[in-house]
Each structure stands twice: as C-alpha cells, then as structure tokens.
Amino acid sequence: xxxxxxxxxxxxxxxxxxxxRNKFYCNGRLMMAKQTGVFYLTLVLILVTxxxxxxxxCPFLALELTPVIPVIGGVLFMFVLGTLLxxxxxxxxxxxxxxxxxxxxxxxQIDVANGSTGYRPPPRTKEVVxxxxxxxxxxxxxxxxxxxxxxxxxxLCDNCVERFDHHCPWVGNCVGRRNYRFxxxxxxxxxxxxxxxxxxxxxxxxxxxxxxxxxxxxxxxPASVLEVVVCFFSVWSIVGLSGFHTYLISSNQTTNEDIKGxxxxxxxxxxxxxxxxxxxFTNCCAALCGPLPPSLIDRRGFIQxxxxxxxxxxxxxxxxxxxxxxxxxxxDQDQCIQSTKFVLQAAATxxxxxxxxxxxxxxxxxxxxxxxxxxxxxxxGGPCTxxxxxxxxxxxxxxxxxxxxxxxxxxxxGHSHVHNHGHTLQEPMAHHHFLTPEEVPSPPGMxxxxxxxxxxxxxxxxxxxxxxxxxxxEDSVRGLVKxxxx
Amino acid sequence: xxxxxHNLQELRHNASLVTKVFVQRDYTEGxxxxxQAKFPSELDHRIERTLLEETVKTLNSYYVEAExxxxxxxxxGCLACATAYIVFLCMETRYEKVLKKIxxxxxxxxxxxxxxxxxxLTDPVxxxxxxxxxxxxxxxxxxxxxxxxxxxxxxxxAR
Numbered sequence: 001x002x003x004x005x006x007x008x009x010x011x012x013x014x015x016x017x018x019x020x021r022n023k024f025y026c027n028g029r030l031m032m033a034k035q036t037g038v039f040y041l042t043l044v045l046i047l048v049t050x051x052x053x054x055x056x057x058c059p060f061l062a063l064e065l066t067p068v069i070p071v072i073g074g075v076l077f078m079f080v081l082g083t084l085l086x087x088x089x090x091x092x093x094x095x096x097x098x099x100x101x102x103x104x105x106x107x108x109q110i111d112v113a114n115g116s117t118g119y120r121p122p123p124r125t126k127e128v129v130x131x132x133x134x135x136x137x138x139x140x141x142x143x144x145x146x147x148x149x150x151x152x153x154x155x156l157c158d159n160c161v162e163r164f165d166h167h168c169p170w171v172g173n174c175v176g177r178r179n180y181r182f183x184x185x186x187x188x189x190x191x192x193x194x195x196x197x198x199x200x201x202x203x204x205x206x207x208x209x210x211x212x213x214x215x216x217x218x219x220x221x222p223a224s225v226l227e228v229v230v231c232f233f234s235v236w237s238i239v240g241l242s243g244f245h246t247y248l249i250s251s252n253q254t255t256n257e258d259i260k261g262x263x264x265x266x267x268x269x270x271x272x273x274x275x276x277x278x279x280x281f282t283n284c285c286a287a288l289c290g291p292l293p294p295s296l297i298d299r300r301g302f303i304q305x306x307x308x309x310x311x312x313x314x315x316x317x318x319x320x321x322x323x324x325x326x327x328x329x330x331x332d333q334d335q336c337i338q339s340t341k342f343v344l345q346a347a348a349t350x351x352x353x354x355x356x357x358x359x360x361x362x363x364x365x366x367x368x369x370x371x372x373x374x375x376x377x378x379x380x381g382g383p384c385t386x387x388x389x390x391x392x393x394x395x396x397x398x399x400x401x402x403x404x405x406x407x408x409x410x411x412x413x414g415h416s417h418v419h420n421h422g423h424t425l426q427e428p429m430a431h432h433h434f435l436t437p438e439e440v441p442s443p444p445g446m447x448x449x450x451x452x453x454x455x456x457x458x459x460x461x462x463x464x465x466x467x468x469x470x471x472x473x474e475d476s477v478r479g480l481v482k483x484x485x486x
Numbered sequence: 487x488x489x490x491x492h493n494l495q496e497l498r499h500n501a502s503l504v505t506k507v508f509v510q511r512d513y514t515e516g517x518x519x520x521x522q523a524k525f526p527s528e529l530d531h532r533i534e535r536t537l538l539e540e541t542v543k544t545l546n547s548y549y550v551e552a553e554x555x556x557x558x559x560x561x562x563g564c565l566a567c568a569t570a571y572i573v574f575l576c577m578e579t580r581y582e583k584v585l586k587k588i589x590x591x592x593x594x595x596x597x598x599x600x601x602x603x604x605x606x607l608t609d610p611v612x613x614x615x616x617x618x619x620x621x622x623x624x625x626x627x628x629x630x631x632x633x634x635x636x637x638x639x640x641x642x643x644a645r
Binding site: 078079082083086095096097098099101102105106128129130131135137145146148158162163181182184185264274282285286288290291292294296297325407 | 506507508510511513514515517518552553554555559560562563564566567570571574579580581582585611613614615616617619
C-alpha cells in the first residue's frame, strides 16, 4: 500500500467515475443534473428583475417612502439566491449503487424466494408493513437495490434518490431528502420577493402618476413595466407552488406520492399516510428543522484500488446503451431474442416488418456504451407512435420542459405539464413538477428508462406465453438477421 | 485448531476472503435507518448469535439518536436557516457527529470481537446505508470454508 515513490497517475476522485448522469463542479463540491439550461434562465430572471428593481425603483422609493424598502428587498434577494444555489448544488439524497457482491447476494435471495428459473422472473418487489400500512418496495434494476420507502429513481439523473419529491428543471436538480427544505425556503422566499417587488413597483408607478400622469410615469421608468409583467406571471405560479408545498409538508407527503394518490382516502377508507407524525406542526418541524443527513456518495473521496466494483445495472433484458458493461451482458443471444420478441409482439408483426430496422434496436446493437437515453428515446419517437400501446403519447426526449410520465396508475398526470410562467393556476400541483417515472422499467422486456413503454406493467402478462414462443422466435430471428445485415 | 487473528491488520493482510454476508435494512419503522436483527445463517458457526444481535441493536440505537427529531435538532435547524445555512460550513451537524461515533464503535467491535473470529464489519456509511456488510475470512483451522463459496463470490464479482 505504501510505495516509496509517488504514483505517476494522479488519484482520481469518486465524482469522476460517478455512474449517474450528473454534472460536477469545483472538483466535486457542487453537483447538478445534466440539463442546466433552465436553471440559468431562472437565475437570469431573478437577477435581471431584482437588478432592475434596485436600479430604477429603489432610489425613488427610498426617497419618497423609506430606505427600509431596499434593505428588505436586499435581504430577501440574498436569501432567495442563497437557497436557490443551495438547492441546485447539493446532493438531493442520492443512494449509491450496490456493489457487485451485494447485488449478487440479493439476486441469490430473490432466486431462492421465487423458486423458479422460468423464462423471465416476475417483477421484483418486497412488501413491508410500516405503521400498519403495507408498502411495496421495488427493486431498481439500475442501482441493483431494493429502494427504501419513499425513494424513487430519477430517470433524468439516473439515480435513486431518497424521499424523492420531483426533478425540478428550474433549479437544475432533483429535490429529495437532503435539499427539500432549501427548495421550500427558495420558493417561499421567492414568493415574498415577487409579491414585494410587484407591490412596490406598482406603488412607484402610482406615486409617479400622481405627479406627472400615468403615461409619463411609464416613460420615466420603463423598467417597471417589465418588472410588473414578470412578477405578475411569477406570482401566480410561485405562490401557488408554495401553497402546494406547504400542504405537502404539513401532511408529510412528497409530490410523487400526492400525484399518485398513494395515501389518498379515495383508495380505501383504511388508507392513510404512515409517515405522518400526526399533527401539522410536527410534520412541518420535521421537514424543515429535522436532522440533515450527510451525503452518501462521497464525491470528493479518492478512488482506492481496493474499493468494491459497482454492479452493472440490468433492466431485465434491455439496457441498450446504458453502460459499457452492458454490452457483455446484452450480447447474450437469449436476451437479444427476448427483447426483439417484445418489440415485435407489441407492434404487431406486419407493422414491424415494414420498419424492421427499428431505431430502437439499431441503437442497441451499434451503441458502444455510455448512457444515451436521450438518443434512445428520440429514436423511440418513430416506432412508438405507431405502436398500439394504449399509453399516452410519449413525450419528446428533451427533458427540460416536458414531463416524463408518472406510473401508469394516473395517466392523466403524465402529460405535458410544461412549466410556463403564463400558466394560470388551475392545477397548482401540476406546476413546476417534473414528473419522472418512478422506476427504471422493472418488468423485463421493457425498453430503457425514459421510455414510456416501460410503464406498462399490464402488458407484461401477455408476453411470457410459451405457446407463442416458437412463432415469435422465428420472427425475432428474422429481425435479428435483418439487424446484422445493417 | 482455529488460527486466531489477533488484530485487524493481520486479518486484512493474511487472510483470504471467503464470502460476504449482508444484513439488510429493516423498514418496518419507516424510513429511519435500522438494520434487521435477524441472524444470518451463514454465520452460525462463526460467531455467537447474541454478540451480533447486540452489535446491531447498538448500531440501531445510534441511528435513532442521529435522526431524532427533538430540541437539539430544531435548534440546529433554525440556527442554520437564520444564517442561510452558512453555519454548516464551520459546524458539524449532529448527524455527522453520531456517524463518527458509530465509526469508532464499529472499529472497536472489529478489534475486540469480530477480527478474532475471522470476521470484519464494514461501516454501513461506506455502503450507502444500504447494508451492514460482514466479510467472512478463511478460518484456517476449520474445514468448513469451502473453495466453492469463494469461487461463487469471485464469480459474482466477475459478472
């Protein structure tokens, strides 16, 4: 272990080989999601609006009314910025992936429990009773763990996150256990700031109009018009969002759970939230002032030579383009046939024979590794729309302003809740929320994460029919032959 | 006669790893960090049941202490909020302090109880709080350590 000479190759830090789709800055100190464009938009909007306010409105207001106004504005602005940066740059509570030893151990246990070595094992779930409620723990094929309760896999960041709330493109990060309180503080303080700026800009215009008329007032202070417009639209969305999250905090639910109606009484009269502490005050205190667990992923630690290898993820059979190590697994003839079979069966054979060089499969075979889910789902756009899935039309692959579908349970919510400041407050909960599918597809035969097809649990039943195996086998072999000729 | 490993260094350098046993998380109390008290059958002939159960129970109590929602955590939370969370740059959170205590406890347990029996506990924090990993090393004296089990662990890591 101790060498007399310094090693030539510099020691790499763990963040450099982090398996998820995150971006790291400042040598691993800051972490964000991959798509950060919308975050910069948020930053620009806040900075520009506040900058205009302090430059054009505050001097007048400080003189006419009181100098306390810019001071309060300044404090609010700093708080908003601080909480935004904290939300965006911190680890939301990512669960590190299982080591290969752990994964192997779990697989052994699952095989023992299932007792069958059938063609495809059933979806992996574990049931646990928490406070009298039965909760299903799902197995994550990417991270190779049974997800703890309330954890969810974010398909955009490709990580399992503890107490997953939602993926927020506006802060450029997931919102989970470790940064929920910063997120809440951010939207709360932003609501106050927006209302503050809005009301004082209106006051400014009114005071000026008393002196020199309305139109002249607008001409003297053109920036105020822009501020009013931005604030007017922001107020509706941000205040609504704060209200919604206040409700969530007081009932100790996550956005994910609320949207799926996990603890709704509509599901059954015995359905209640087992995580709630009973009263609103305790729930709020627990969420905002509870202990803050440290990050589990040790971004800045150095990679030791003896560290256990991470288990490569498997999505049942199809992890096309997921990681390099996939190729070694995915070239397994058996699995290739099975996945081809699935695609063929889903699309109805005649249809697929026309488009035999399915981009989906092509991507898989030509992919040299490295996760490219964006590309994969883009390619899905073609065959997907023609597939009679009975699922809502899959969204485009650009994650920033569109939503991935939530689980198949509530398809209504799977649609484009495109975040838009102009969006009026009809469904406050729909705002701002990036609905990510809860899991990387667990039933085997499903296409990789990000694919809406991955959610059809109901479809699973039809595919493991050994009777139709032979006819499909022929078709799939035909498909494979066409593939290999490309 | 079983060879006694007198310290951790000896264990790490001389012994060969046979297999790893994992104590999984117990979620029956919610999302609080807690490990199952169930005794793994693979360790039947390696360590007394009560010793491992005692270790797991102590660890669970430490985690409860770390995640306790009470006066001190509220104070810490409010102070942090009031200082825009800058205070965390200079101060260690209570959770981190307890994790340090746990790390010390595990090291002590390894030295006193587990290493002499050819076992090694890994701090759950190094495994993302998913499992309590117990490495089982070759017990030179006993004939029960079979090459097949070491091959299976080698085979699984090659997968």
